[in-house]
Structure formats: C-alpha cells, structure tokens
Amino acid sequence: MKKWLHSLKTNTPQEGFELAIKLSQMGVEYTQPDEKIRKKLRPKYSTNADSLIAASHVIATNFQTVAAANNYWK
Amino acid sequence: MKKWLHSLKTNTPQEGFELAIKLSQMGVEYTQPDEKIRKKLRPKYSTNADSLIAASHVIATNFQTVAAANNYWK
Amino acid sequence: MKKWLHSLKTNTPQEGFELAIKLSQMGVEYTQPDEKIRKKLRPKYSTNADSLIAASHVIATNFQTVAAANNYWK
Amino acid sequence: MKKWLHSLKTNTPQEGFELAIKLSQMGVEYTQPDEKIRKKLRPKYSTNADSLIAASHVIATNFQTVAAANNYWK
Amino acid sequence: MKKWLHSLKTNTPQEGFELAIKLSQMGVEYTQPDEKIRKKLRPKYSTNADSLIAASHVIATNFQTVAAANNYWK
Amino acid sequence: MKKWLHSLKTNTPQEGFELAIKLSQMGVEYTQPDEKIRKKLRPKYSTNADSLIAASHVIATNFQTVAAANNYWK
Numbered sequence: 144m145k146k147w148l149h150s151l152k153t154n155t156p157q158e159g160f161e162l163a164i165k166l167s168q169m170g171v172e173y174t175q176p177d178e179k180i181r182k183k184l185r186p187k188y189s190t191n192a193d194s195l196i197a198a199s200h201v202i203a204t205n206f207q208t209v210a211a212a213n214n215y216w217k
Numbered sequence: 218m219k220k221w222l223h224s225l226k227t228n229t230p231q232e233g234f235e236l237a238i239k240l241s242q243m244g245v246e247y248t249q250p251d252e253k254i255r256k257k258l259r260p261k262y263s264t265n266a267d268s269l270i271a272a273s274h275v276i277a278t279n280f281q282t283v284a285a286a287n288n289y290w291k
Numbered sequence: 292m293k294k295w296l297h298s299l300k301t302n303t304p305q306e307g308f309e310l311a312i313k314l315s316q317m318g319v320e321y322t323q324p325d326e327k328i329r330k331k332l333r334p335k336y337s338t339n340a341d342s343l344i345a346a347s348h349v350i351a352t353n354f355q356t357v358a359a360a361n362n363y364w365k
Numbered sequence: 366m367k368k369w370l371h372s373l374k375t376n377t378p379q380e381g382f383e384l385a386i387k388l389s390q391m392g393v394e395y396t397q398p399d400e401k402i403r404k405k406l407r408p409k410y411s412t413n414a415d416s417l418i419a420a421s422h423v424i425a426t427n428f429q430t431v432a433a434a435n436n437y438w439k
Numbered sequence: 440m441k442k443w444l445h446s447l448k449t450n451t452p453q454e455g456f457e458l459a460i461k462l463s464q465m466g467v468e469y470t471q472p473d474e475k476i477r478k479k480l481r482p483k484y485s486t487n488a489d490s491l492i493a494a495s496h497v498i499a500t501n502f503q504t505v506a507a508a509n510n511y512w513k
Numbered sequence: 514m515k516k517w518l519h520s521l522k523t524n525t526p527q528e529g530f531e532l533a534i535k536l537s538q539m540g541v542e543y544t545q546p547d548e549k550i551r552k553k554l555r556p557k558y559s560t561n562a563d564s565l566i567a568a569s570h571v572i573a574t575n576f577q578t579v580a581a582a583n584n585y586w587k
Contacts, residue, residue: 347392438446438447
C-alpha cells in the first residue's frame with residue numbers, strides 16, 4: 144500500500160473530522176482492496192439508514208483518536 | 218464541503234451534547250451527501266427502535282470526544 | 292429544546308449511572324422528537340433482548356463520560 | 366430505584382469485572398424494569414451466540430470504566 | 440466463580456492481547472455459565488464472519504483496557 | 514500460538530494503522546484458528562458493505578490503542 148497517512152495532526156477540527164472519515168474508508172479499503180467491488184456496494188449501503196449510522200459510528204471512533212492527537216485543538 | 222465545524226469548545230454540557238449530535242449527523246452526511254436520499258430514509262429509521270438506539274450510540278461516542286475537549290465543563 | 296443538562300457532575304456513582312441513562316434517552320429523543328412515536332416503539336424494544344443489550348451498551352458508553360467527568364467519584 | 370451502586374472501587378480486578386457485569390445488567394434493568402419479562406427473555410439470548418458476544422461487549426465497555434476508576438489495580 | 444483474574448499486568452503485548460481474549464470469553468461465560476450450551480454454539484458463530492468480526496471487536500475493547508493497565512508496554 | 518506481536522510501537526501513523534489491522538485480524542484468528550474456514554468466509558464478508566463497515570470499526574478501536582501507545586506520533 145502506498146503512503147496515505149502522514150500524520151494525525153490537522154490544522155482545524157473539521158480537517159480532523161475529514162481525516163477520521165479517511166481512516167474509516169481506509170479500514171474498508173484494506174479489507175476489500177478491489178475498488179470495483181467497493182463501488183458496487185456503495186448504492187446499497189449509502190441508501191440504507193442502518194449502514195449510514197454504522198458508518199457514522201466508525202467515523203466517531205476514529206475522530207476520538209484524531210481529536211486526542213490534536214489535543215482537541217485547544 | 219463548506220466550513221461547519223469551528224471548534225469543539227461549547228459553553229455548556231448541553232451545547233456539547235448538541236454538537237455531538239451534529240457530528241453524528243455529519244458522519245452520515247459525508248457518507249451520503251444527497252439530502253433528498255437522506256430525507257427519504259428518515260421516516261424508516263426514526264420509527265425503528267434499533268436504529269434510534271444505534272443513533273444514540275453514535276451520539277454517545279461523539280459526546281465522549283466533545284466532553285473531553287471541554288475538560289468535562291469542570 | 293429546553294434546558295435539560297446542567298452539569299455532568301453528580302453526587303454519587305449511582306446518580307452518574309442514572310445521568311448516563313438520561314443522556315442515552317436524550318440521544319433517542321433528539322433523533323425522534325415525537326413522544327407518541329417513541330412510546331409506540333417501547334413495547335417492542337423493551338421485550339427484545341438484543342435491543343435491551345444495545346441500550347445497555349449506549350448507557351455504558353455515556354457512563355464512561357460521566358464517570359470521567361466525576362473523576363470516578365474517587 | 367433503591368441504592369445498588371456505592372462505589373466503582375473494588376479490591377481486585379476480578380471483582381471489578383464482576384462490577385462491570387452488574388453495571389451491564391443494570392443498564393438492561395433500568396430499560397426493562399419488569400423482572401418477569403427479563404426472565405422470559407433469558408432462554409433466548411443466553412443461547413444465541415451473537416447476543417452473548419454483544420453482552421460481552423457491553424461488559425468490556427463497563428470494565429474500561431471500572432478499571433480506570435481503580436487505576437487498573439496497579 | 441473461582442479466581443480467574445489476578446492482575447491486568449502482563450509481560451508482553453501479546454500476553455496482553457491473550458488476556459483480552461480471556462476477558463472477552465469470560466464476559467460470555469458469566470452470561471451463559473453452562474459449558475455444554477456454549478460448546479454447542481461454537482460451530483455456528485465460529486463459521487460466521489459477522490460473529491467473528493463482533494468477537495474481534497470485543498477483544499479490541501478489552502485490549503484497550505489491558506494495554507492502558509500496562510502503560511502500553513512502553 | 515507463535516510470537517506475532519512484539520510491540521505496539523511503530524515508526525509512522527500508517528504503520529500503526531496497519532498494526533491495528535493486524536490486531537483486528539488476530540482477534541478473528543484466535544476465535545477461528547482454522548485458516549481454511551477463514552478463507553471460505555472471505556468472499557462473503559468482503560463483498561458485504563455492513564461487514565466491511567463492522568471490520569473498519571474494529572480497526573478503528575484497535576487504532577485508538579496503537580495511537581495512544583505511540584503518543585499519537587507527536
């Protein structure tokens with residue numbers, strides 16, 4: 144896998160949230176590296192409320208890590 | 218995405234809880250950016266107890282982050 | 292929404308646990324503000340073991356926050 | 366509800382784990398206070414692997430809190 | 440229940456991970472003490488990917504506790 | 514089980530994320546040691562969006578541990 148994560152530091156909380164999204168996506172990508180398959184799954188989970196809530200849960204978990212790494216941008 | 222998250226700091230615990238809700242919604246919104254689709258999903262998950270419990274779990278996870286960022290409003 | 296959360300501080304661990312329950316319920320309430328709908332859902336989830344376990348998980352997550360806010364009532 | 370939680374302090378890690386179980390059960394009990402209903406649900410979830418794994422997850426979450434409260438019994 | 444957990448301290452991270460597995464199993468065992476029933480459930484959950492992922496989630500949660508107790512074996 | 518986890522320390526955040534993936538896989542492997550069975554399950558969960566999201570959640574949980582162990586690579 145090529146270099147995709149250089150630091151957990153971000154300039155703003157919003158960039159930190161977007162990094163948490165990236166981490167969540169990469170968790171999926173490492174588990175299913177085939178982009179074609181991932182794209183095929185998208186229409187289903189992205190129109191299913193429970194899948195979207197589960198995705199938001201993963202993002203929230205990663206955001207805890209990113210926020211701690213940035214000392215909560217205090 | 219336009220600027221929507223300026224700080225994790227809030228004046229009160231209740232505002233912090235409401236920020237946690239916002240973070241949880243944004244996790245969904247980044248994953249499914251189409252507002253029409255999200256609105257169509259709402260009647261279903263908002264009348265399903267398990268979906269509501271799952272949504273509350275995401276909020277709880279984000280509230281941990283917001284509360285830590287505010288040193289628990291001590 | 293009217294004021295419902297004034298502080299994460301409680302006098303005892305048990306009151307802290309009960310605040311965690313309140314936070315968990317409010318996560319549901321913000322997501323589904325209609326009390327009539329929530330009441331209609333109650334007979335179903337409250338007699339379903341998996342829903343009860345999921346509810347207890349949300350409470351556990353919020354209790355982590357409340358306990359930290361109270362320095363674990365040490 | 367009568368007094369059931371006096372402290373998060375325990376003498377040993379095992380007692381702490383058992384307190385985490387108690388907290389997990391109380392999360393269920395507050396949500397479904399009727400003991401008869403809870404007893405009726407038991408045969409089903411206690412013979413379902415996914416329910417047991419979910420219950421163990423709640424216990425693990427509460428054990429994090431109890432362990433932190435006891436400074437990990439260091 | 441006899442004594443099974445003496446300390447959260449382990450010599451190595453791997454032993455800590457294995458203790459996290461033990462804690463996860465004990466969460467199940469306290470909930471379903473009958474070994475015969477647990478053994479009967481094993482063929483089903485151990486060949487179901489979602490059950491295995493859920494089991495790994497519980498282990499990850501307990502590993503957070505064990506790792507913190509060992510100051511991450513720094 | 515042979516030695517597979519020597520340290521939670523990694524040189525970079527990305528290596529830390531990859532260690533979190535390893536920990537998540539090992540949680541599965543300890544629960545289902547038979548490699549043939551695990552391989553048979555792969556086509557199903559790796560093409561199921563909810564399973565992939567759940568896998569990413571486990572990785573996120575383990576990444577919290579690894580990131581803390583590395584002081585967030587600050």
